[in-house]
Amino acid sequence: MPQQTAPPGRRDRKKQQTRQALIAAALRLVDERGLDHVTVEDIAEAADVSPRTFFNYFATKDExxxxxxxxxxxxxxxxFLRVPREVPTVRALLLALEPLLTVMEADHELWLLRFRVMDANPALIAGLIGRSAAVERELVTAIALRLGVSPEDxxxxxxxxxxxxxxxxxxxxxxxxxxxxxxxxxxxEAFDLLAHGLTDPTPTIKDNR
Amino acid sequence: MPQQTAPPGRRDRKKQQTRQALIAAALRLVDERGLDHVTVEDIAEAADVSPRTFFNYFATKDExxxxxxxxxxxxxxxxFLRVPREVPTVRALLLALEPLLTVMEADHELWLLRFRVMDANPALIAGLIGRSAAVERELVTAIALRLGVSPEDxxxxxxxxxxxxxxxxxxxxxxxxxxxxxxxxxxxEAFDLLAHGLTDPTPTIKDNR
DNA sequence: GTGATTTTTGCAGGCCGTGCAAACTTTTAT
DNA sequence: ATAAAAGTTTGCACGGCCTGCAAAAATCAC
Known part of the structure; x- marks a missing residue:
């Protein structure tokens, strides 16, 4: 094996291009007009593909x-499972998530727009959370495994x-x-607050540790 | 004013009846066949109303x-806002929610079925959470108000x-x-764990406080 | 009973999402 | 180069969700 990742051919390059075009078109249009005033047809048109093709890339308009x-x-x-056992669960979760957050920050342009659009169209948040339910289920078993307790606990x-x-x-x-x-x-900050039991903040005086 | 709640006439009684019938039909059918194999038409038929009427009662099949x-x-x-200020936020939230939980337990037959169906059809959970986002937004401002901090914190x-x-x-x-x-x-139990910072449980030995 | 109010219903229509098969494009092998 | 294989795009038809509108039916108030 000369290289682990073979250089993608024209075909895969075109696919990625189409995918990006669809995402960009979707975000731009929904940002401009709001979710309800953008149809899949609009998005497909803006990306210059047929409406049917849209669904070859995404299962849902929201996606x-x-x-x-x-x-x-x-x-x-x-x-998460690779974090040493001595590390408390909450901290271990943060450590396991951090690389992901770094990746998102690298693409901050895309993600900031995404979340801005989601914030303006609450219906999208439901879908987002719903899809993250799968991750949550994975996490449940992983946490249980790491601690040696039942996933039903x-x-x-x-x-x-x-x-x-x-x-x-x-x-x-x-x-x-x-x-x-x-x-x-x-x-x-969020995970630290969690680990401290969400103790009430003191409004005026700041306590630095 | 003789009484605060005027006795509902036949009209309102029928409406309640229809509503209950639709809910019952929806739950029964989805429990039996799964969400994807039940249409609004099926539900309306089982409740003996027209499909169009279904949408006079619910904005969505899921609802x-x-x-x-x-x-x-x-x-x-x-x-929540009536709970004395000395009570920490997390505990105050629990206190504010408890009456609701009691009500749900009174109707446990309905709610157990509901959640069983939701558990079997994850798509429903997204909607549920999405709708509770409105509550969450209310809570944010309430918590901020009670603590005298900014809702943006x-x-x-x-x-x-x-x-x-x-x-x-x-x-x-x-x-x-x-x-x-x-x-x-x-x-x-859940809120207590939260207040203790989600410290890791000890697998074999139980520590009672 | 009569008229006002509310609810139910049918109808038409737009949009989402899917299966299928035909056209087209890229890759692979000869 | 050429042909076959593999993968992608597209059109078409269809079922299902949800909405607006106006007519019909039920209920209510007098």
Whole structure:
């Protein structure tokens, strides 16, 4: 084997191009007009393909906008299980997620737009969360496995759900703020708050540790 | 005013009847055949109304199954704000939610079936969560108000999202277990874990406080 | 009973998403 | 180069969800 990844031929290049065009068109149009005033036909037209082709790339209109998977279940699970056992679960989850966040920040242009559009069209958030339910289920078993408890226990299920919520919050805040505090920082802040039991903040006085 | 609630006439009684019939039909059919193998027409037929009438009662097929609102935003918000300031936020949220859970337990037959059906048809969960996003937004402002911080801060947003996740977990576990540990107990367990920072459980040895 | 109000229903229509088979393009082998 | 194989795009037909509108039917108020 000369190289692990064979150089993609013209065919795959064209596919990627079409995919990008569809995503870009979808985001632009929905950003301009709102979700309800954009049809799949509009998107296909703007990307210069037939409406039928749209569905060769995405199972749903929403998927072109939100992205099919915003965390890769398998990779994340693996990374989580590789974290040394001494590290507490919540911290281990953060560590397992961080590479992902870094990748998103590298593509911040795309993701900021995506989340801005989602924020403006709440119907999309449901779909996003729904799709992340698959990841959550993976996480439940991974957490249970790592701790040696049953996946039916409260702890794994609660922790997976809560971590998902924390991640979502961090990402939405990142997008709302336009990307100024880094996503990794925001996530760390969220997970730290979690690990401290969400103790109430003191309004006026800031306690630095 | 002789009484606060005027006795409902035949008209309102019939409406309630139709509504119940539609919900019951929807749940029964989807439970039997799965979400994809039940059409609105089927449900309407089983409830003995026209398909068009179905949409006079529910905005969506899913809504007849999941219920339009599984927590009442306004009531919960009020209750939350009435909890004395000394009570920490997480605990106050639990207190504000408990009456709701009690109501659900009173109707456990309906709710257990509902959540069983949702568990079997993940597409429904997305919708459920999506609809609870409205509640979450209410909670964010309520938490911020109570603490005297900005609704843009991390704490209110994170806490609202996390509380929602914890509530959802409790309810799903309650349904999965068939209602044996009481819903209120499960919710308390979840919120206690939250307040303790999700510290890792010890697998074999149980520590009772 | 009569008229006003509300609910139900049918109808037409737009959009989403899918299966299928024909046309087309790229790749592979000769 | 040429032909066969493999993969992609497209059109067509169809079922299902959901909406607006106006006519018909039921209920209510007098």
């Amino acid at each position: 072109a906008i939100t992205g099919d998977q915003f965390v890769d279940d398998h990779e994340t699970r693996e990374r 409260t702890y794994p299920q609660l922790t997976a759900a809560v971590a998902g919520a924390a991640l979502r919050t961090a990402v939405m805040r990142w997008a709302a703020a336009g990307g100024t505090p880094s996503l990794v920082e925001l996530a760390r | 007849a199954i999941t219920g339009d609102q599984f927590v009442d935003d306004h009531e919960t918000r009020e209750r 991390t704490y209110p947003q994170l806490t609202a999202a996390v509380a929602g996740a914890a509530l959802r977990t409790a309810v799903m576990r309650w349904a999965a277990a068939g209602g044996t540990p009481s819903l209120v107990e499960l919710a308390r």
